Amino acid sequence: MRYIVGYTDTPSGEDALNLAVRLARSMQRGLDIVIVLRSEARATLVPVDAGYEKYLHEAAEEWLHRALTLVPNDMDAKGHIVYAESFAQGLLDTSRDLEGRMIIVGAARGGLLGRFTIGSVANSLLHSAVVPVALAPQGSVAEVGLEGISRITVAVGTRSGAKELVDAGILAARASRVPLRLVSLVALDADGVDTPPRVRAQAEEHAAKTVAYVAEHLPDDIDVTVLTASGSRVEDAVAALEWDPGEVVFVGSSRLAQPRQLFLGTTAAKMLRELPVPMVVVPRDSILTVED
Template identity: 85%
Template sequence: MRYIVGYTDTPSGEDALNLAVRLARSMDRGLDIVIVLRSAARAALVPVDVGYEKFLHRAAEDWLHHALAFVPRDMDVRGHIVYADSFAQGLLDASRDLEARMIVVGAARGGLLGRFTVGSVANALLHSAVVPVALAPEGSVSEIGLDGITRVTCAVGTRTGAKELLDAGILAARAAKVPLRLVSLVALDSDGVDTPPDVRARAEEHAAETVAYAAEHLPDDVDVTVLTASGNRIEDAVATLDWDPGEVVFVGSSRLGRPKQLFLGTTAAKMLRELPVPMIVVPRDSVLTVED
């Protein structure tokens, strides 16, 4: 299985490449670095400047060589230059053609304290991709070099897609041989400011069932813990959690999304604004299972 990273010769592109290397190394996956150029097909009224097209392609080749040189030599990595009407469409086409299991991109720059600001590319992917999309917040990975991930946190609830999300988190922790932390969002599924006692009890029962399922599918040397996030707002609950600089967070796609496609829901979108670490959004009805 392979991952692809949408690379640009920008700080955001460097963040994405750094995260992609960490994920691929940790989970023993091949990596495809993809640079997307605007399609050469243009309206008939717009003349094609052959010289400019050649210059742009040569520049892209230089960027690709730079990116490939960044990747450790022991990794299985390939480079691609593709043409598409948009950067997001090029990545979606590449993920299909290369049979990728994950797309990695950088978030938009300018988020407060390294937090996320979803740009147009990430937003398009989060509404269209059929495979998980990993988002690298500004500067969150460049400071810790090329080390692998240190922990997987999986934000699980009870809504549609929760099973697929949990399986994805288990697979990642199992492949990377790192601890799995399960954060129960059941108490936050309610729109009420205060968590009613019955909701809290349901959250604790769900947490116990979830950790038992995860432990059954993890090797003995991989730890699994669970906690219930609480707070008057989702952002407050996320802010109370501790975060390893090297961890990643798995969240689920909205139930409003079409089957096997992403659609960033309200809970994940609110988490996204507070998280200081990379987020991986998993489509509901994902084809990955813990038996893979």
């Protein structure tokens, strides 16, 4: 299994590459570093300058070589230059052709340190991808360096796709041998103001069942903890949680998504505003199971 990283010769591209290295190292995956150039067959009223096209391709080769030098020598990494109508489409096509299991990109620049600003590429992927998409927030990855991840947090609820999300978290924790934390969002699914006692009890019951399911599929030496998020806003609940600089959060896709596709839901979008760590968005009917 390999991960696809969308690379550009920018700080955002380096954020994506750093996160990709951490994920791939922890989960023992190979990396395909992809630079996307605009398609040579694109419609245009201006004749294509062959000299410029050659210059751009040579520049991309230099960027790709530099990216590969940033990957530790003991890791399996390959570079690719592809042509497509858009950066997002190039990554989607490459992921399909190479059977990638995850696409990793950086967030747009301009947000607060460690916070997400969703750019056009990430937005397109989050509405079209059929595999998980990992987003690296500005600056947070660089603080950790090229080490592996330290903890997996899964934001669980009861809506469609919850089991597939938990399975993805189990697979990640099992592959990387790191603790798994479950944050129950049942109390926030009600979209009310303060969490009523009945809803909190429902959240705690759901969390207990989820922990039991997780325990059946994880080795005894991997710690599992559970928290119940509560509050009048998702943003407040997320901001109140303790976050390890080296962890990654898994969230589910919206129930509005097409089969085996992503669609960033309201809860995940709100979480993005406060998360200081990378987020992985998992399709609501992911084909991965805990038996894989």
